[in-house]
Amino acid sequence: MKYFLNLPSLGKKETKYVNSALKSNWLSSRGKNTKIFEKKFAKFLGIKYALAVQSGTAAIHLLLKAINIKPGDNVIIPNYSCVSSISATVQCLAKPIIVEIENCTLGLDFSLVKKAIDKYKPKALQLVHIYGFPARDSLKIKKYCNKKKVVLIEDCSEALGAEINNRRVGTFGDASVFSVRSEKMIGVGEGGVVCTNASHLFNKIELLASRNAPCRSKGSPLWKKYYHLGEGYNYLMPHLLGSVARGQIERFKSEILCKKIEIGNYYRKIKSINFRMTQTTMKNAKPVYWLNSIYFENLDKFKVRKIGEMLIKCGIEVRSGFWPLSDLKKFSSKYVGKEKVSRNIFEKTLVLPSNLLLSNKDIKSIIKKVEYLINKIK
Numbered sequence: 362m363k364y365f366l367n368l369p370s371l372g373k374k375e376t377k378y379v380n381s382a383l384k385s386n387w388l389s390s391r392g393k394n395t396k397i398f399e400k401k402f403a404k405f406l407g408i409k410y411a412l413a414v415q416s417g418t419a420a421i422h423l424l425l426k427a428i429n430i431k432p433g434d435n436v437i438i439p440n441y442s443c444v445s446s447i448s449a450t451v452q453c454l455a456k457p458i459i460v461e462i463e464n465c466t467l468g469l470d471f472s473l474v475k476k477a478i479d480k481y482k483p484k485a486l487q488l489v490h491i492y493g494f495p496a497r498d499s500l501k502i503k504k505y506c507n508k509k510k511v512v513l514i515e516d517c518s519e520a521l522g523a524e525i526n527n528r529r530v531g532t533f534g535d536a537s538v539f540s541v542r543s544e545k546m547i548g549v550g551e552g553g554v555v556c557t558n559a560s561h562l563f564n565k566i567e568l569l570a571s572r573n574a575p576c577r578s579k580g581s582p583l584w585k586k587y588y589h590l591g592e593g594y595n596y597l598m599p600h601l602l603g604s605v606a607r608g609q610i611e612r613f614k615s616e617i618l619c620k621k622i623e624i625g626n627y628y629r630k631i632k633s634i635n636f637r638m639t640q641t642t643m644k645n646a647k648p649v650y651w652l653n654s655i656y657f658e659n660l661d662k663f664k665v666r667k668i669g670e671m672l673i674k675c676g677i678e679v680r681s682g683f684w685p686l687s688d689l690k691k692f693s694s695k696y697v698g699k700e701k702v703s704r705n706i707f708e709k710t711l712v713l714p715s716n717l718l719l720s721n722k723d724i725k726s727i728i729k730k731v732e733y734l735i736n737k738i739k
Contacts, residue, residue, distance in 0.1 A: 363676035364714040364727055367544035367652070370617050375608030382604040390571075395603025401610045402554055405522075406531050410563035411556045413598035413606060414570055417518045417540030420553035421449035421487070423596055424536050427566045428485060428512050430455050435483040437511075439469045440685050440696070440703040442489045446516065447686050447694070450487075458483055459687045461698025465641045467706060468496020470698070471505070477697040478509050485512040488534065490520035492712075493546070493621070493651030494640045495530050503533050514538065518553075521546040522618045524647040531556055536566075541606060546621065546651055547613055549605040552598050570596040618649060620717045625650020627721050628713070631728050635659070635735045639682075639710050654682065654712040655731070662708035668734045669711050677727055682710040 378394045385393065395413050403411035414420050430436060432454035438446040441462045450457045460477045463470040469488060477483070486506055490496050506513040517523070517531040518540035524530065531537035536557035541547045555570075557563050571577060573593025576585035598606070609617070625648065629638055639654040657665050672679050685703035687696045713727055 362678045364678060364719065364723060365716050366678040366680055366712065366714050368716040368718060369543045369548040370609075370612070370717045371605070372608065372612060372616075374611055375605045378604035378607045379601060382600045385600075388600050390597035390599055392600025392603050394607040395598055395600055398603050398607040398610055399554075401607070403556065405610060405614065406529050406556060408532050408537075408556045409558045410560070411554050412563070412567055412570060413541075413603055414553045414555060414596045415598055416551050417443075417538060417542060417545075417553040418445040418449055419594070419596045420538035420540070420555045421445055421514070421516065422452050423566055423570055423594060424514055424538055424555055425449055425453050425455070425485065426569055426592075426594075427562060428514075428536075430484060434485075435481045435695075437469075437474065437477055437481075437483045437486040438686065439487070439489050440687050440698065441467050441491065441683050441706060442487075442516070442686060443518070443683065444686070444689070445518075446487050446489060447689070447692050451692060455484075457686070457692060457694040459694050459696045461696075461700065462702050462706075463497055464702050464706065466494045466497040466643065466646075467491040467640060468494070468498060469502060470702075471498035471501040473698050474498070474502050475505055478505065478511060480697070481695065483511055485514055487514045487516050489516040489518075490523060490530050492640060492654060493520045493523055493625070493649040495520065495523050495525045495643070495646040495648065497643055497646075499525055499530070499533060512536075518545060519651045520649060522613070522621075522649045526645050527647075532558075535559065536562060541609070546617065546649060547606065547609040549598075549602045549609065552602050552606065569593050617717065621649050621651065621715075624715060624717070624719055624724070625653055627724050628653045631724070633728070633732060635732060639706065650715065652712050652715045654710050656706070657709050657711075657735075660709065660735070664738055665709055665711060667738055668731065671734050672711070672730065675730060677730060678714055680712045682707040682712065
């Protein structure tokens with residue numbers, strides 16, 4: 362590949378902290394660097410508590426369990442999202458209520474959310490910020506969830522650093538989850554973070570992530586260290602990954618975030634009569650452009666796929682949009698929404714290279730190749 366979709370950004374800090382972890386001879390969970398990462402992550406976000414875990418999917422599952430999602434409970438999820446949204450829900454034996462998105466930021470559509478809440482009385486709602494764009498209806502959804510006593514979970518896996526009204530996403534819900542997989546805004550290989558301002562909820566999250574064993578601290582009696590309160594999970598992040606994460610969060614605001622925004626802004630300076638950028642920036646929001654995607658208004662799905670295949674052959678790594686969750690028939694779910702917005706986005710969108718090494722010249726070359734291929738298949 363000449364132009365990769367995304368790449369991790371690793372520097373001297375990550376090397377330094379990984380080496381310190383190796384020298385400490387402590388590679389398991391609750392390492393020093395992991396704890397420092399959690400504190401710095403929470404401070405950046407503007408939230409009280411953050412817990413580093415082994416994946417974004419684990420973060421969602423853990424949080425659903427911590428808020429006591431039981432078999433048969435309804436959980437609202439967006440139709441356009443990573444499969445983790447629905448997988449973690451069914452892992453709890455809960456019932457996914459799939460709600461259609463709006464086509465501006467690709468977030469949940471409030472009018473349909475209201476309808477779904479009134480009809481299905483969900484216990485929780487997963488509000489996902491797609492490709493680094495804060496969901497358009499976030500504030501309306503938050504207000505209605507509060508009114509109806511629905512637990513609001515923000516999934517910010519793709520949107521670390523994004524803002525609404527100068528407030529970071531991940532601080533609007535009752536709790537939030539982030540992914541720190543290698544190609545995300547912060548990347549450690551595989552990992553996630555769970556955040557909240559509620560101490561009682563955080564204590565439960567931390568306990569469940571530690572196998573539900575309450576007596577594992579240094580001061581606990583020896584004979585109680587392997588006592589468990591019930592079902593729990595081995596979800597805590599190991600020290601080597603936490604060490605990479607520490608380096609990433611220390612470099613994030615001044616290096617990684619600035620470059621991501623620079624790339625996203627430059628993509629939006631380029632105009633074309635053949636396509637448009639898929640998402641629109643809201644006046645009160647600041648996206649972080651984790652990924653930059655284009656929408657082909659006048660091409661059918663077969664031509665879009667053909668262009669994608671040809672781009673990859675040319676050394677330009679692209680990917681499709683998310684497959685609509687309502688079309689994944691192996692999952693039993695309810696669907697709310699008349700227009701198949703998600704399917705349309707999936708069929709007519711390509712996600713372009715967005716890695717931190719891209720120059721303006723590289724972006725021009727990528728767009729030029731897209732334009733050439735469009736004209737070639739017309």
